Amino acid sequence: MSQEEVIVGIDLGTTNSLVGVVESGFPIILADENGKRLCPSVVHYAESGKITVGEEARRQQILQPDRTVSSVKRLIGQTADSLPKSGHGDHSSPVEADDHGRLSLQLAGGLTQNPAEVSSQILKHLKKVAEDALETEVNRAVITVPAYFNNRQREETRKAGEMAGFTVERIINEPTAAALAYGLENLDEAETVAVYDLGGGTFDLSVLKMQEGLFEVIATAGDTRLGGDDIDLELANFLLLKMEISGDSVNRANSPALLALAREAKEALSREESFEVRLPFFAEGKSYETTVTREELDGVIGPIIEKTRNLCVRAFAEAENKGVSEIDHLILVGGSTRIPLVRELLEKWFGLEPNLSQHPDEAIALGAAVQAGILCGRIRQVVLLDVTPLSLGIETFGGLMNIIIPRNSTIPAKAGELFTNAVANQKSTVIRVLQGEREMARDNWNLGEIEVPFQPGQKGSARVGVQFAIDQNGILEVLTRDTATGEDHILEIRDSAVDVEDTEVEKMVSESIDYAFDDMNERIWTEATMKSRELLPAVETALEQVGELLAAEETKSISDAAERVRQLLENSEEKDAVRLKKANAELDEATQTLAATLVDLAFSQSLEE
Amino acid sequence: MSSSFEILELPVRLVVDPDSVESAWREKAKSEHPDAESNSEGSAENFSADLNRARQILLDPALRLEHWLQVHEVENTRTSSLDEDTMSLFSLIGDAISAADAAIEKQKSATTALGKAVNASEAIKAQLGIQKQLGSIRTTIESAVDSFNELENSAAEQIFSQAVKTLAKLRFLKKWEAECQKRLLDLIAL
Numbered sequence: 001m002s003q004e005e006v007i008v009g010i011d012l013g014t015t016n017s018l019v020g021v022v023e024s025g026f027p028i029i030l031a032d033e034n035g036k037r038l039c040p041s042v043v044h045y046a047e048s049g050k051i052t053v054g055e056e057a058r059r060q061q062i063l064q065p066d067r068t069v070s071s072v073k074r075l076i077g078q079t080a081d082s083l084p085k086s087g088h089g090d091h092s093s094p095v096e097a098d099d100h101g102r103l104s105l106q107l108a109g110g111l112t113q114n115p116a117e118v119s120s121q122i123l124k125h126l127k128k129v130a131e132d133a134l135e136t137e138v139n140r141a142v143i144t145v146p147a148y149f150n151n152r153q154r155e156e157t158r159k160a161g162e163m164a165g166f167t168v169e170r171i172i173n174e175p176t177a178a179a180l181a182y183g184l185e186n187l188d189e190a191e192t193v194a195v196y197d198l199g200g201g202t203f204d205l206s207v208l209k210m211q212e213g214l215f216e217v218i219a220t221a222g223d224t225r226l227g228g229d230d231i232d233l234e235l236a237n238f239l240l241l242k243m244e245i246s247g248d249s250v251n252r253a254n255s256p257a258l259l260a261l262a263r264e265a266k267e268a269l270s271r272e273e274s275f276e277v278r279l280p281f282f283a284e285g286k287s288y289e290t291t292v293t294r295e296e297l298d299g300v301i302g303p304i305i306e307k308t309r310n311l312c313v314r315a316f317a318e319a320e321n322k323g324v325s326e327i328d329h330l331i332l333v334g335g336s337t338r339i340p341l342v343r344e345l346l347e348k349w350f351g352l353e354p355n356l357s358q359h360p361d362e363a364i365a366l367g368a369a370v371q372a373g374i375l376c377g378r379i380r381q382v383v384l385l386d387v388t389p390l391s392l393g394i395e396t397f398g399g400l401m402n403i404i405i406p407r408n409s410t411i412p413a414k415a416g417e418l419f420t421n422a423v424a425n426q427k428s429t430v431i432r433v434l435q436g437e438r439e440m441a442r443d444n445w446n447l448g449e450i451e452v453p454f455q456p457g458q459k460g461s462a463r464v465g466v467q468f469a470i471d472q473n474g475i476l477e478v479l480t481r482d483t484a485t486g487e488d489h490i491l492e493i494r495d496s497a498v499d500v501e502d503t504e505v506e507k508m509v510s511e512s513i514d515y516a517f518d519d520m521n522e523r524i525w526t527e528a529t530m531k532s533r534e535l536l537p538a539v540e541t542a543l544e545q546v547g548e549l550l551a552a553e554e555t556k557s558i559s560d561a562a563e564r565v566r567q568l569l570e571n572s573e574e575k576d577a578v579r580l581k582k583a584n585a586e587l588d589e590a591t592q593t594l595a596a597t598l599v600d601l602a603f604s605q606s607l608e609e
Numbered sequence: 610m611s612s613s614f615e616i617l618e619l620p621v622r623l624v625v626d627p628d629s630v631e632s633a634w635r636e637k638a639k640s641e642h643p644d645a646e647s648n649s650e651g652s653a654e655n656f657s658a659d660l661n662r663a664r665q666i667l668l669d670p671a672l673r674l675e676h677w678l679q680v681h682e683v684e685n686t687r688t689s690s691l692d693e694d695t696m697s698l699f700s701l702i703g704d705a706i707s708a709a710d711a712a713i714e715k716q717k718s719a720t721t722a723l724g725k726a727v728n729a730s731e732a733i734k735a736q737l738g739i740q741k742q743l744g745s746i747r748t749t750i751e752s753a754v755d756s757f758n759e760l761e762n763s764a765a766e767q768i769f770s771q772a773v774k775t776l777a778k779l780r781f782l783k784k785w786e787a788e789c790q791k792r793l794l795d796l797i798a799l
Contacts, residue, residue: 214639310798317794383642409665412658469658531720538723588721595726602730606737 007140007169007376008130009368011177012119012157014073014201014227015335017041018365019126021134022373027181027366030133038361039129041200042070043121045107053125065256066108069118071229074201075103076115076160077153082445100495116160123164141166142372144364146202147173148222148389150435150445151476158473169375171473174199175206176217176386177367178333182358183210184370184382191328192218194316196354197364198308198342199334201227205312207319207327213381218324219408220389221315223307228266228336231301235292236262238300239277241524241578243290249283257282269297270338298341305345312350318408329355333363385410388470395432395441404468407437414469421454421462428453431466433478433493448493450478466491525577531584532569536562539591546597558594561587612680613663623677623757623764625667634664670754671779674772683769695778698745702785705738709792712736716799725799736796743789750782 009020009027016038020029029037036055044057045067052060061068079101094106104114123143130138143166145157154171161168175195182193190211197204204222208215236258240247250258261277268275269292279288316327330352336342343354359366373379392405394417404415419429428451436444454462467479467488478491539562547555565587568580614621617633637660666672691699712728712735719725753775760772 212639214635313798314794317797321790383639385638385642410661412655413661414658415662534719534724535721538721538727541727542723588723591723595722598723598726599729602726602733605730606733 005140005376006134006136006138007142007372008126008138009142009144009177009365009370009372010123010126010161011144011174011365011368012073012122012160013041013364014071014199014229015041016200016361017122017126018362019130020362020365020369020372021130022369022378025379027184027369027373029362029365029369030130032129033132039122039126040070041073041122042068043072043118044068045111045113047109051121053122061256062260064108065252067111068256069105069107069113071201072105072115072118072122074225074229075105076119077150077156078103078115079152079446102495116156116163119157119160120163123161123166127164127166139165139167140169140372140376142170142172142368142375143168144172144174144177144368145474146197146199146222146224147175147204147206147220148202148224149173149474150224150390151447151474152445153224154473154475158475170371171475172368172371172384173204173206173217173220173386173389173474174202174364175204175220175333176208176215176384177365177371178331178358178363179206179208179210179215179217180367180370180382180384181363182331182355183208183215184379185357186210187213187382192319192324192326193329193331193355194312194327194352195331195333196308196312196337196346197334198332198336199227200336201225201229203227203308203311203334205308205315207315207324209324214383214385216385216410217387218322219315219318220387221311221318222389223311226304226307227334228263230304231266231336231339232259232262234300234304235266235297238296239265239279239290239292242292243277243279243288245279245283245288247523254282265292266297266339269294270340294340301339301341305339305342309345309349316350322408327352331355331358333358333360335360386472386474387411388413388474390435390445391437392468392470392476393434393436393444395434399441401434401436401439401441401444405470409470411470411474412472414467416465416467419452419464419466420460421457422459424458425456426454426462427456433468433476447476448495450491450493452480452491522575522577524581525575528577528580528584529569529572532565532580535584535587535591536566536569539587539594542591542594542598546594546601549597550594554593558587558590561590611659613666613676614680616659616663617667619667621677621680623674623761625673627668630664630667634660669783670750670757671776671783674757674760674776674779678769678772678776681764681769683773691778691781695749695781698742698749699781699785702742702746702789705735705742706788706792709735709739709796713792713795713799732796732799736793739789739793739796743786743793746782746786746789750779750786753779753782 006021011018018029018037018039020027031037032039039054040058042054042057042061044052044060044064057068061070075095080097080103081101095103096106097103102114104112105118106112127138141161143157143161145154158168158171175197178195178197179193192207192209195206195208202222202224203226204220206220207218209218239262240250258279261279265275265277274291274293276291277289281287330346330350332354337360346354370379371384374382387408388405388411389407391403391407393401393403396402404417405413431450431452432441433447433450434441434444435447438444452464452466454464465481467481469477469479471477476493478493479488480491481488539558543555543558565583568576568583612621617630617637619625619629619633641656641660666676712732715728716725716732719728756775760775763769763771
């Protein structure tokens with residue numbers, strides 16, 4: 001194998017990126033000139049036009065937030081109408097959309113960059129790291145993406161690779177890559193594993209069967225907007241509240257420092273029980289400090305981790321449907337799995353001791369290197385069969401989604417559909433292509449439109465077969481076959497126009513970091529009152545049904561806690577958000593036995609029937 | 610175009626052993642995969658997709674029956690009426706699904722442990738209802754699959770009318786199974 005044919009494996013992460021290669025049959029991560037293997041996925045655009053990537057760019061983010069981009073992966077392949085409705089401070093720069101909803105980041109000095117361009121800078125940097133380390137030109141790469149990435153997100157990632165000067169040999173899924181890294185060490189075992197991948201910005205769970213070098217993905221589930229970034233933001237909000245800083249005083253200039261502090265606290269609390277946070281000269285030049293404990297961190301991030309549970313349950317249930325009932329190992333990867341609460345909850349939920357044999361930051365890049373090694377012949381006897389994470393379909397009459405290739409189908413996959421003319425001499429029909437699991441077309445990802453051409457003729461006479469094919473990269477290609485000549489033509493998938501004047505879309509697009517820290521007191525008050533309004537009637541119903549099964553003092557403590565909530569809620573002029581939240585928590589605590597008794601009763605009643 | 614049976618080198622039989630489909634697929638997937646060493650050219654991607662599709666067809670009773678009819682060049686009309694038993698099953702399924710949707714809606718809006726507990730009884734009942742219907746659907750599918758042997762015997766005499774009817778029935782059952790399965794997943798993951 002000559003050196004010029006080398007293929008590198010790249011983990012293009014939300015927070016950090018890495019590049020690896022197979023040497024003498026084993027995957028390794030390549031280090032930069034400073035010996036660093038982890039490259040922060042941050043890009044800085046200096047006034048001079050100089051672009052820096054990595055650690056140096058991360059330092060610049062504190063100094064020049066309006067010239068720096070981080071977590072761009074959360075924007076890649078997104079359109080104005082696919083961004084979440086509420087602001088989550090994903091990106092450090094304001095975003096604008098064109099009339100197709102395509103996004104671009106607005107930097108200082110009128111500089112505009114789209115997400116793929118920013119990503120390509122990170123990839124260019126990694127290309128150089130690899131070339132310096134290997135002392136040869138590197139032109140081919142395997143790049144990883146979250147398993148739950150849709151077609152558009154995959155295509156944009158591939159485009160970023162091409163802009164960086166790579167031939168992108170394969171796009172592979174991150175949890176699958178991690179399983180390859182794990183499986184290469186355990187080639188002789190026949191086993192079923194689940195990979196739990198909680199990274200900086202995304203979450204995936206994949207179930208795989210491995211035997212005799214065949215790696216077959218059975219089911220996958222995920223969320224492309226769930227990860228360490230969300231934890232940092234929640235913790236930052238908690239710190240503001242604890243140090244009594246108004247959300248209004250957070251702006252684009254000082255939010256990077258706040259988020260950096262939250263990240264530091266999160267990382268420290270993975271090792272220690274408490275951490276001193278200091279925020280010098282923050283709002284109006286004042287300095288703040290407080291102590292945050294691991295228990296407080298757990299309270300803040302619990303609901304975020306809880307979200308991964310449902311996705312796991314789904315993937316396990318789907319795997320079971322496909323004949324997989326037993327998981328031998330639950331492998332953890334991704335930086336956020338260092339958090340002790342994640343490990344504790346997983347063990348509690350699934351009764352499986354988490355397998356920590358893989359390096360949380362490096363496993364995915366190592367797996368990408370393994371896949372690169374397979375493609376250039378450096379690794380033999382290993383074959384990977386992945387699945388498509390989302391159902392592919394088309395919009396049919398009445399705005400419904402008609403599934404053509406169901407999710408979790410092994411890729412490459414293809415399926416055909418026959419189209420006919422609805423009126424005489426119709427020239428063509430336009431089909432909207434969708435990805436997702438929702439019944440209504442509008443609730444799914446809109447991949448764009450294809451135009452199917454017809455031969456002139458009477459109604460119903462034209463018959464055109466259209467083939468939808470998902471390739472090894474999970475990327476869609478649409479072909480039509482001319483029945484006369486038997487020739488295939490690729491149909492272009494065009495972006496559909498979106499109405500960016502729409503106020504809802506406008507709101508999403510103008511979303512910036514400021515938005516995420518909007519008046520905290522107001523947000524907590526709203527959330528707390530909703531919770532109170534749910535709890536108070538629930539207490540009444542529950543006491544009515546099973547009150548007599550509880551001890552008298554228990555009933556009294558519940559009634560007292562409920563009364564405190566009711567009083568705070570009625571006294572709504574003051575809007576004492578913190579006290580209401582605390583009273584809710586106490587009522588929650590006081591009603592634990594009551595809730596458990598109710599659930600037990602429901603179960604035993606269902607058994608009797 | 611080759612039939613799914615030909616692709617996996619299996620006999621054209623309506624009665625198949627899933628394990629033999631799986632192992633035939635696995636063997637071929639390994640040797641014919643675009644990344645496999647015996648296949649250094651990327652041109653095998655199309656065959657790989659055909660292979661995956663063939664496995665999917667042969668493992669799914671409705672798809673298999675449809676494909677088998679195609680191989681026998683039987684015109685398959687999509688307008689076959691359903692028998693009474695299947696129709697009455699359908700109305701039971703409809704009830705179970707609407708009960709499940711109501712329970713899912715309620716549980717999704719509850720954010721506290723007590724709020725969820727108050728709805729628990731309804732959610733459990735809905736789940737049991739769906740499981741019961743899923744059970745009936747699967748039993749009905751199984752008995753349809755059990756009749757495949759007879760369908761094959763009739764085919765020897767070029768009689769396919771029962772096969773066409775069975776296909777229509779299996780298509781409905783499969784759709785309902787997917788609907789119930791979706792609700793069950795939602796109810797489990799509440």
